[in-house]
Amino acid sequence: MAMKRALAGFFLLTALYVGALVWIDARRQVFDGLIALAGVLPVLMAVSLVTYAVRFARWRWLLARAGHVTPVGRGWLAYLSGFAFTATPGKVGELIRIRYHQPMGVPASRVIAAFVFERAFDLIAVLGLAALSIRDSRLMSLALVFVVLCLVVVTLPARFPSLMDRMRAWLDRRHLPRAASLCAVLGEAFLGCRIWLTPVDLAISAGLGLVAWGATALAFSHLLGRLGVTGLTGGDALAMYPMAMLAGAASMLPGGIGSTEAALVALLTTSGVGLAVAVLAAVGIRLATLWFAIVCGLIAAFGLELRSQTTLARSASPTTRREDAA
Numbered sequence: 546m547a548m549k550r551a552l553a554g555f556f557l558l559t560a561l562y563v564g565a566l567v568w569i570d571a572r573r574q575v576f577d578g579l580i581a582l583a584g585v586l587p588v589l590m591a592v593s594l595v596t597y598a599v600r601f602a603r604w605r606w607l608l609a610r611a612g613h614v615t616p617v618g619r620g621w622l623a624y625l626s627g628f629a630f631t632a633t634p635g636k637v638g639e640l641i642r643i644r645y646h647q648p649m650g651v652p653a654s655r656v657i658a659a660f661v662f663e664r665a666f667d668l669i670a671v672l673g674l675a676a677l678s679i680r681d682s683r684l685m686s687l688a689l690v691f692v693v694l695c696l697v698v699v700t701l702p703a704r705f706p707s708l709m710d711r712m713r714a715w716l717d718r719r720h721l722p723r724a725a726s727l728c729a730v731l732g733e734a735f736l737g738c739r740i741w742l743t744p745v746d747l748a749i750s751a752g753l754g755l756v757a758w759g760a761t762a763l764a765f766s767h768l769l770g771r772l773g774v775t776g777l778t779g780g781d782a783l784a785m786y787p788m789a790m791l792a793g794a795a796s797m798l799p800g801g802i803g804s805t806e807a808a809l810v811a812l813l814t815t816s817g818v819g820l821a822v823a824v825l826a827a828v829g830i831r832l833a834t835l836w837f838a839i840v841c842g843l844i845a846a847f848g849l850e851l852r853s854q855t856t857l858a859r860s861a862s863p864t865t866r867r868e869d870a871a
Contacts, residue, residue: 585767589768589830589834590837593838596757597841600757602753604624604659605624611737621845625844626645628841628842632835658737658740661735664695670751670754671758677780684788687795702735709732710732713729762783762784765782765785768833769782776816806824810823
């Protein structure tokens with residue numbers, strides 16, 4: 546069922562996205578530079594795959610520090626599977642990882658805690674990269690306020706667990722058992738983040754986050770160069786994609802689809818880049834990040850589902866039962 550929803554969502558989003566691009570191209574002819582974009586996409590996708598590996602290394606480190614050492618291969622697929630649902634508000638769909646981590650002995654609350662901890666350090670890394678060269682103090686202030694609010698939402702329940710207990714009790718009194726149960730799970734997850742509040746874990750989480758998102762920012766800068774964009778400083782080019790990512794996250798649209806692209810186009814055009822090239826650059830980096838991530842996630846989830854079905858079939862076969870009995 547999860548795979549069917551992922552595939553349906555993927556094809557629906559793809560159809561809407563392609564439809565929007567066709568509509569834009571009919572009016573602006575923005576895709577005259579598709580040949581240049583096609584030539585650089587494999588490089589961008591390779592960089593994206595490296596950043597997924599860096600983020601997986603952080604994820605596996607966090608789980609190991611919490612006492613859950615997972616197999617590298619299976620753990621890698623389980624981590625990638627979350628990207629199949631990354632185009633959801635706040636990326637909460639990535640919690641499909643719970644389904645594939647539980648057979649490896651990792652409880653749901655620990656997966657949620659690691660997810661929350663990761664998102665917090667992703668926001669910090671992206672904000673740090675955006676601050677490299679964003680000169681508009683209002684933009685930077687808005688980004689800072691957004692990140693601080695997100696961190697407060699995470700740190701307050703972790704620091705004061707009674708807050709979630711009171712909310713759960715309030716929901717119980719109003720006969721909302723499912724919401725109360727979700728609140729209890731979230732409270733346990735927020736509390737679980739405290740295990741990683743050590744200098745080593747904080748340094749590794751921040752460092753690997755900067756490496757991963759810094760590489761993506763460099764990839765975007767490389768894309769701009771291949772599309773013939775000149776006149777931007779290195780810092781400007783590096784800061785644009787992280788700033789657009791924050792705008793996409795703040796919009797709460799699934800995967801920041803539309804809002805991230807719009808923010809990139811706005812940042813580029815205000816820096817003197819032509820509209821057609823700005824749209825092409827925005828679409829190119831999103832193909833190599835968001836859409837490539839979804840495809841990787843679908844492949845990983847399909848592989849894990851196939852493995853699970855094969856295991857169930859073997860355990861249910863008469864030959865296996867006879868071998869077990871013997």
